[in-house]
Amino acid sequence: MVLGKVVGTVWATRKDEELVGMKLLIVRHLDLQYRFREAFVVAVDTVQAGVGDVVLVCSGSSARQTAQTKNKPVDAVIMAVVDKLDVSD
Amino acid sequence: MVLGKVVGTVWATRKDEELVGMKLLIVRHLDLQYRFREAFVVAVDTVQAGVGDVVLVCSGSSARQTAQTKNKPVDAVIMAVVDKLDVSD
Amino acid sequence: MVLGKVVGTVWATRKDEELVGMKLLIVRHLDLQYRFREAFVVAVDTVQAGVGDVVLVCSGSSARQTAQTKNKPVDAVIMAVVDKLDVSD
Amino acid sequence: MVLGKVVGTVWATRKDEELVGMKLLIVRHLDLQYRFREAFVVAVDTVQAGVGDVVLVCSGSSARQTAQTKNKPVDAVIMAVVDKLDVSD
Amino acid sequence: MVLGKVVGTVWATRKDEELVGMKLLIVRHLDLQYRFREAFVVAVDTVQAGVGDVVLVCSGSSARQTAQTKNKPVDAVIMAVVDKLDVSD
Structure with missing residues (x-):
């Protein structure tokens, strides 16, 4: 999974009908010191995440293994919303 | 999903027969300020997107989870066609 | 899908038996001005492509959604073999 | 698979219910001389790995092919926990 | 598929039980002039490849489409072990 921070929302009226009602959040990748990296991804929220939350993003077919995203x-x-990182390197 | 902008169309007569009738659009990646990034992708359109539209592109096996692309x-x-980004970073 | 140009062939006698008889082509990535990029991929040909052809390459599990590549x-x-790109950016 | 070293743990209380009880470890990529590379990934542990262990990480849908991660x-x-690399280049 | 050269072996005693008996080889990516690139991958061998062999590596879910790797x-x-590249660019 990728570590990231929610920085915003995507509004899209015209979309695949399977996506109606889903919250599409913008997640910028973070490094282990919580600094923003260049990359970002638009991800469906399934854990009530909000702007400012540090989160984990799961990609690919595994992203469809939740109750809300199945077959979509x-x-x-x-x-997941991250509480804390324990890093010792 | 990846944020991008439709910049053109691919014409291809000789192709897998499952692709006949599909619209193949060229989508250049965007950053959060709507500036073009280097990368682009050729994607099947399922939401009547056109040149100039800001869109979301879904990749991998998940790209086959629409009525038009199933098993192809x-x-x-x-x-999705993006109306607006709310970004606060 | 990725845009590329066929630049050669891979010869491999010793291979998974499911691959016997398949044509393995070398495809270098192209940008939208048909210039070579650094990356390349070895892809199975299903549309009678040849050296010099501009093509689309489909990757991942979706690459197994053709009659020839199923379960391989x-x-x-x-x-797809590309006839033409219409780009307006 | 990717070669990496476990450098820490992610704590996340709010998460998909399928993930409850799973250990989420931070794995930094290594090169063949065991030097850290820039990239890292958060991975579920299925082999009792701990901080400092050199490991292999399997990604994508293949990451769901273990008893603990199936359908999650x-x-x-x-x-896998790596004992040793034999490299001759 | 990716072009690479086998440069070594990974030894791992503690691993998912589905992997017992599998040979884990280190494959460094090659360019079309057989020069090493930075990237490498650890791959399961299914064609009796050995150190020094130029090979093709298949990734993702497609890596599970061999008799030895199914559901693992x-x-x-x-x-595949590569005999020869015919490149004309």
Whole structure:
């Protein structure tokens, strides 16, 4: 999974009907010191994440293994809100 | 999903028969300020997107989770047209 | 899908038996001005592509969604020969 | 698979219910001389790995092919602890 | 598929039980002039490849489409030994 921070929301009226009602959040990648990296991804929220939350994003077919995203055209999902990182390197 | 902008169309007469009738659009990646990034992708359109539209592209096996792309050799699909980004970083 | 140009062939006698008889082509990535990029991929040909052809390559599990590649250890397939790009950016 | 070293743990209380009880480890990529590379990934541990261990990480849908991760929103799993690399280049 | 050269072996006693008996080889990516690139991958061997062999590596879910790797946590497999590249660019 990728570590990231929610920085915003995508508004899209015209979309695949399977996506109606889903919250599409913008997640910028973070490094282990919580600094923003260049990359970002648009992910479906399944854990009530909000702007400012540090989260984990799961990608690919694994992004469809939640109750909300099953069988939908979704390739990235927020599946955890991070409380804390314990890093010793 | 990846944020991008539709910049053109691919014409291909000789192709897998499962792709006949599909619209193949060229989508250049965007950053959060709507500036073009280097990368681009060719994606099947499922939401009537056109040149100039800002869109979301879904990749991998998830690109086959739409009515039009099911079981087809397609690894990228446009599944939403973006109205607006709310970004606060 | 990725835009590329066929630049050669891979010869491999010793291989997974499911691959016997398949044509393995070398495809270099192209930018939208048809210039070569650094990256290349080895892809199975399913549309009678040849050296010099501009093609689309489909990757991942979607590469197994053709009659020839179904259930085979193949992660990239040429599924279209490009006639023309219409780009307006 | 990717070669990496476990450098820490992610704590996340709010998460997909399928992930409850799973250990989420931070794995930094290594080169063949065991030097850290820039990239890292958060992976589910299935082999009792700990901080300091050199491991292999399996990604994508293959990360769901273990007893613990089957059908779960997990895209990276530690499936081996490395004893030794034999490299001759 | 990715072009690479086998440069070594990974020894791992503690691993997912589905991996017992599998040969884990280190494959460095090659360019079309057989020069090493920075990237490498650890792949399961299914074609009796050895150190020094130029090979093709298949990744993702397609890596599980061989008799030996079916349903296993494996995301990269060597499925061909390359005899020769015909490149004309």
